[in-house]
Every structure is written in C-alpha cells, then in structure tokens.
Amino acid sequence: MTDLARRPALDYDVIIIGGGPAGLMAAIAAREEGAKTLLVDKGERLGRKLAISGGGRCNVTNNKPLPELMANIPGNPKFLYSALTKFGSPDIAQFFERLGIRLKEEDHGRVFPVSDKASTVVNVMVERVYALGCEVWLNRPVVGLMASETGMAVKFEADMVRWTRAVVIAAGGSSVPQTGSTGDAYPWAKALGHRIVAPYPTAVPLTSQSWFITQSSLKGISLRETTLSLWSEGSKRPLAQEQGDVLFSHFGLTGPAALRLSHFVSTALRADPAAKLRASIDTVPGLTADEMLLGLSERRRVDGKKRLETILESWVPARMATVLLIESGLDGRQVSGEVPGKALQSLVQHAKGLSLSITGTLPLEKATVTGGGVSVQDIAPATMASKRCPGLYFCGEVMDVHAHTGGYNITVAFSTGHLAGQSAAHYALALPPSHLIDSQ
C-alpha cells in the first residue's frame, strides 16, 4: 500500500486480465475511449474458449428480444439488465457486421458467423484489438493484485509489477480449465473485500444411477424436442421443466434440455446435498398420452396376434421399448390382443414420463459454464465497477452470472465486457493526469 501510494507514475490507464470474449471486448471498448490499455492473458492465444464454443462455430449472440434473452439467464439476470440494455445482442451483431463478419440466425434465435467458423470471430476481435493500438501480452499469468488510492498494481511472475489506474478482471470461471479458465481471480477478488459464491457446474450433463443408465441400455439414443422434467422426492409439481433434445449416455443425460436443467439440479443439491431428485422424460414427444393410448388400442385390435414389443417399436426404438416394458412390469413377448387395457395405460404412462434418478452432474471441469464467482452484490450493475475497490471492474464468467447455452453466455461476456472496458476507461481518464510511462 505505502509503496504504491508513493509511486509517481503509472504504466497504463487500464489493464485487462483475461483475453476471452469479455476481456477482448473490454480491451476494444477501453481503447475506443482513448485509454492506454494492456490486455494480458496467460495462454499463448486469445479467445481459446470462444474458439471452441457453439460446437466450434461460435454462437456469437442470440437474437431473442430482451425479456426472452433474460429468461435464458438463470444466474442473476436482473443484475445484467443494465449491461444488456447498453450493449445487447443487436449491438453485438452490429459490432461484428461493422468488422466485416456476415452473420446468420439459426433455430432458437442462435446467431452464428456465415463462415460457421469460430476462428472468424476470434480473429476479427484480435485484429481489432491490435489495430486500436492496445498492447497485448501473451503467456503472462497474472498472480495477484494490489490496490491503493492512486492506482492498482498488477503482479506477474518473477516479482514483475505493472501500475495502472484501473483493472478489469475478465479471467473467466473455472470450467474446462485447459482453456485457461482456472479460477485464478477468486482469491484476488476475495483479498480485496469481495464475496465469492462457491463455483459450481452449470450447462453440464446430468448423472443417474437408474439401472437402464448404469447398464448403458439406452446409450446413444436421442429424443428430439422432448420435455424433460426435474422432480424432488414427494413433490407434486416439477422443480423445473425444459424443452429440447435429450441424449442418453452411459452416465446419465446430456443434450440441450439436460444442460438447461443442470442449473436446477445444481441449485437443489447446493441447497440440500441429500436431496433425492428424479427426472422424467417424454419418450414419445410427437403424441399426447391419449393419442398414444388410442394408437396402441387400435393396433392391439388390428394386430392382436403381434407381440406387444413389436407394436411398441412403432413408436420408440427397440432398446427403449425393452426398458419401457420392464419399467411397466410387462412381458413384451405377450401377444398384444391379450394385454389388458390397464396394462396399456401403465405403458403409456411410463412412455410419456420415463422416470430416472438424478444423482448430480458431471464435475465443474467438464461443465460448459461456471455458476458462482464474484458476488454481484459487490459489483455496480450500471458500470461493472467493484463496490469494494475503486478502479476495479469485472466482466464475464468470473462474476456470479451464468446463462443457458445458445449464445446467452457469450452475449453476457460481450455485453459486460463492453460496459466494464468503457467504464474503466472513463474512470481512468477522468482522474487527474496519470503521468503515464510512455511504453506504447
């Protein structure tokens, strides 16, 4: 503290820690405001997670109107309202189009580059950062931060320090650590007085111990646009319900609907680690229960000599038919004409809501997104400024915000990155002359 206060000159107006989508956008916004800016990343490339997002095609944003966009952000959406209003998905789309990237909208409002290549998006952002004259350091892990009334010190390995008016922390969460997001910033933020909500996995596959999962009976079967519900033991209503594709794996469920439900699984298990959870899946999404029962009854009448399993296979794959028959306590070899109506009702009930235990999710390292992080209660939503430490700003997944996949997280990263970069520049440039060391 004392050393910092005595230091006469600062190296930069703004230092941005982390070159993911949030940090890249923050660097561009800070430079566009005229701040002398340094962008630091510990990896050898910028935008490593961005480059693998959206199946390697980079889902740059989502074109849904703001209320719908916010409905897809289960992790602290209200906190993000201001940022999303100032620089939301239309601004993100315009930003890329101005940089020469043609975009296209796909299902569920998801926006991709026409090239279908994430590298198009990463490259154009990196080029913009350099073109604006932002200094970039790669392979430089930041190891700590210090704050004083006159500025902040960013610490690197081998006792190297750089002095700045403002710092933007854009170091990401702690999922998929091979992309550089390893939760480094949580201890720095904590040391500067911020509360940290313990990180947890979201947008992550669900695990189950039901027999047909552990025996891989349904492995590889996918259901299109189905309904997946989450229940706690004894509850009459589902805790949550999601629409979308579901894929059975050897450990549980994956696919968009399962990833969306994972937020509610993580939330329930954080509240009560002993909670008993179950999911139910509509295995015949194309038909209502009544339609299916009618169809089965009709087939039983017409093809009464055919086995029940053969008839059921008109609606579901053979492996699914076997599981549904076992779960319903029926013998699939029985000729359908002999199956009582009550048994058919039970079969339909299981087909329209195949129930399985949910024991949790895959671990944080495997999660697409990190829940938890720097508490939003310690960050001003209108500027992304820390409420605890003047000159410090946050953006992206390092904060306790998270969204469903579908371009929503990337939108949050770009939106908060833009606001944090701009606010940090305004803060730095509004202060008395900083006597910057001319190192650019």
Ligand SMILES: Cc1cc2nc3c(=O)[nH]c(=O)nc-3n(C[C@H](O)[C@H](O)[C@H](O)COP(=O)(O)OP(=O)(O)OC[C@H]3O[C@@H](n4cnc5c(N)ncnc54)[C@H](O)[C@@H]3O)c2cc1C
């Ligand atoms: C496989 C995959 C697919 C995804 N698909 C989608 C999708 O389709 N839609 C969607 O909305 N979201 C998706 N996401 C999530 C989205 O990519 C992230 O939410 C987003 O990248 C977060 O941006 P960020 O800038 O906050 O953090 P990150 O992208 O994690 O970037 C953080 C950066 O900080 C750097 N850093 C960390 N610590 C230090 C340090 N000590 N010193 C210096 N630098 C440091 C890291 O090297 C990294 O470059 C996907 C994620 C994954 C893993």
